[in-house]
Amino acid sequence: MEKADIIIRADYVLPMEDDMAVIRDGAVAVKGANIAGVGAFDEVIKEFTSEKIVGGKGKVVFPGLINTHTHAAMVYFRGLADDIPLMEWLQNHIWPAEGKWLTEDFVNDAVELACLEMFKAGVTTYCDMYFYQGAAGRKLEKIGMRGVLGAGIIDFPFTGYASSVDDYFVNAENHINNFKGSELVFPCIAPHATYTCGPDNYKRADKLSEKYNVPIHTHLAETQFEVSETQRHYGKTPVEYLESLGVLSERMSAAHCVWLTDNEIELLAKRRVGVSHCIESNLKLASGIAPLPKMLKAGVKAAFGTDGAASNNDLNILGEMATAAKVHKAVSGDPTVVDSKTALLMATRWGAEILGLGDKTGSIKKGKLADLVIAGLQEPHLTPLYDIYSHITYCLRPSDVETVVVNGKIVVDNKRPLTIDEEAVMARAREWQEKIKS
Ligand SMILES: [Zn+2]
Structure with missing residues (x-):
């Protein structure tokens, strides 16, 4: 059994590869900066184990x-x-x-x-x-x-x-x-x-x-x-x-x-x-x-x-x-x-x-960099759900984005930015605003 740094589970995984597959109860295994595996959750956990499993019911995962x-x-x-x-x-x-x-x-x-x-x-x-x-x-x-x-x-x-x-x-x-x-x-x-x-x-x-x-x-x-x-x-x-x-x-x-x-x-x-x-x-x-x-x-x-x-x-x-x-x-x-x-x-x-990064990112494929979004689907504006692609294009809002992974690292964890001090950044922006408007 291979050890992954993160296993992401979701009701829907959208790899965005040529076949435009929709993987129901899917998972993505992340190891280091890369995607180590993607598929049905039952299959992915036969190959990978991890102390960190994120996502779960009522979620969708798609490329960043x-x-x-x-x-x-x-x-x-x-x-x-x-x-x-x-x-x-x-x-x-x-x-x-x-x-x-x-x-x-x-x-x-x-x-x-x-x-x-x-x-x-x-x-x-x-x-x-x-x-x-x-x-x-x-x-x-x-x-x-x-x-x-x-x-x-x-x-x-x-x-x-x-x-x-x-x-x-x-x-x-x-x-x-x-x-x-x-x-x-x-x-x-x-x-x-x-x-x-x-x-x-x-x-x-x-x-x-x-x-x-x-x-x-x-x-x-x-x-x-x-x-x-x-x-x-x-x-x-x-x-x-x-x-x-x-x-x-x-x-x-x-x-x-x-x-x-x-x-x-x-x-x-x-x-x-x-x-x-x-x-x-x-x-x-x-x-x-x-x-x-x-x-x-x-x-x-x-x-x-x-x-x-x-x-x-x-x-x-x-x-x-x-x-x-x-x-x-x-x-x-x-x-x-x-x-x-x-x-x-x-x-x-x-x-x-x-942008010349087609071999590195943009889809959920083994070997590509792990740039991923987990979004919640259990809000009124996303209910009911018949077609996941339609929902992402016509219904999903930034506020539905829960967890974001870039280069294998979680940068937003359940809506909380981990690498940016949100309060400080906003305070600094308001200081600039005062200067710029003067
Ligand atoms: Zn421009």
Whole structure:
């Protein structure tokens, strides 16, 4: 009999592998950072024994959710400026606030609040685009969150972080080298967007990504403004422009992809660029509605992103799933699109795949890293239960998330964060709030 560190038992185990099996009275054995076994509880306990058995009746276990696009530290700007157009929001509110407040200390503190929110909502991996990712990475290693942390690149200097374009690349290369071999932090390079990064910066970012085999993450075709700006400067629409630079590849994941021509959808599929669908951010900023069903049909791999909490205003992937599943039905007039299984695939395995982590996380499979969520199913809004996938997409809330495992370690135990001092993190956020609003 093999000894496991944890055995998780649940009424439903959803591995999210190709057969989309639903294991009733299932179990997952966790050993070290990895999944050692998964199957029916009766079978798993023939092979494994453990002093720690968690979960039980009335629970579901599924892979940790993956937030494929955010700016985690922006949680401190949550609700700072709402109900205004995107460019006005960016230029008159967000950029000035970042210019005034964004430091390494800010990122160090804010990221912890973001991770607390994500842990409690069942998110075990997130992909980020921001600055001072060294501070974020050290925080993630301390609290046990997994992250693909993209060092931001823009054409203009940012006081305190980069006094020239070269500085951004030096910072990015250092970031890549600093986290080489980390189990939790996967460095990434993140050119901001086609209207803030010229051709040279995209090409340099792509070269760096190729040299170190790290992902490249960018905003793409988010607004009509961006499309017209890109056309005005380069005579091409955003995806066609990046194609002309030769930077579209499997290493790239692109957030938004709202305004796409049919040819651009084909290009994203052909170059195997992953798409981070940020529907709530796009709705709130009135950016538009990305053609998700069309992209999926064309073979584009897509996943969910929340975008920063200044534009969403939360980091709740369960909410993105429900919103996307409903909005695309209404917009297309077809209630079969973005069904609940597709939504959970996007939130788990496909999310891992577009971030280059498909062989490591995103599904419950022997040998993969143990990134898992246990949620309770015995609330009024989850009763009765006929279809578990439908319930997760349309009914489950972050408050139903009970226990969260990242890299084999329990980070939330029966709704109690174990690696983050919740009271202290909230108190610190309120101190920043007082400073920022003054
Ligand atoms: Zn964004």
